[in-house]
Amino acid sequence: MPDTPFQPEITIDRSSDRPLYAQIADSLAALILDGPLPPGTRIEDEVSMAKRLEVSRPTARQALQSLADRGLISRRRGAGTIVASPHVRRPMELSSLLSDLTAAGHQVETKLVEYETRPASEEEAAQLEVDPGTEITRLRRLRSADGEPIALMDNLIPASIAPSREELEQSGLYDLLRTRGIIPATAKQVIGARNATAKEAEALGEKRRAALLTAKRTTYDATGRVIEYGDHIYRASRYSFETSLFTG
Template sequence: MSDTPYQPEITIDRSSGLPLYAQIAEALGALILEGELAPGTRIEDEVSMAKRLQVSRPTARQALQSLADRGLVSRRRGAGTVVASPHVRRPMELSSLLSDLTAAGHKVSTELLEYTTHPASEEEAARLEVAPGTEVTHVRRLRSADGEPIALMDNLLPASTAPAREELEQAGLYDLLRARGITPATAKQVIGARNATAKEADALDERRRAALLTAKRTTYDATGRVIEYGDHIYRASRYSFETSLFTG
């Protein structure tokens, strides 16, 4: 891929009632959505764009930020404005994120950020429906799709059934549990939303206080035993849940 930033050929109608920044954003957005600009393509900076298109720098900045707000580009200090990977849509099913992303054709990678085993606190014991002091394992992973961070995932499991840290870097949690004879059967899940903390935004390559989707899930086997508790956050700019509804 060329190191030269892409310079869009945009015709601006100064007599139009549509603001100049919106005209620029619409033209660039159409190129991205139509696949003319591949993910990872670097777009010229606002200074260059403003000079070339003969608009003010705030106008160029607003156009690029408008695209970022729609999730079509990512803007990072030092990296500039880059065309983002396609939005990830995930069905609301009892499956692992790794399996869903792989099945959808995304190139997936996992970074294990934390792996600790310790006696369960009262809150942790309640999550897993075990006695306080029972050995539990806490895992935190950063999952990326097509080179972009998508989710931060915290999972709590009984230490006796938790996969090894090396395994979790290579495979999905549910697949590893199944290999141990532990089959996820049902789950209770709560979907929500909130703003990212500074630390979360940094890990997910987002701006501070960016919108996040949250999912808290307790998973059970066929006997009703809790096999894991997950507390996950997802970039709302890159990720969404899908569900089917039926009349009763």
């Protein structure tokens, strides 16, 4: 990250009906989306921008906030104003997040936060459609794209088919299951939204009560056996689901 914050060349038309903050935001957005500002670039703060462009500080603040609301920059105390990584759009298909991110050209990193094998509780047994006490493996992974946390993923898997710790840090869950001859065939998934807890926000690099997307998925093989249950949360500022709709 450069020592000197980037100071964008911005031309303001004070005779225009378009608000000054919007003109500043539009120019910066163009530099981020189409120009020379890669993720991680530090941009001057609102005080410097207001003075340099001869606008009020609230105008500069509103311009930067509008970019933050679009997910183009992040503003954090102590870190400054930083160009954010591209928004991740994921198709609504039966695939792993790792495969989708890699195919889209993102640099992906996985951190295995928790991994344990033990007898299933009644609730866990119901989620995997097995008897209580059956050996299961529970895991939690933090997945990052282009150096930024994107998702926190909890999964339950029958212990008899669960990949190892080392494997899960290198490959996607579905890819590892396929190498064992276990093919995901169908799934039930519920998409929702809620606010982050303080602990979740810290793990994902967000503010407390930031918006999260949620996905609860039960995946079956061709015989109808449950092969995994997932309870995942995603940063709404960096992530969205895409689906195609067809007329009946």
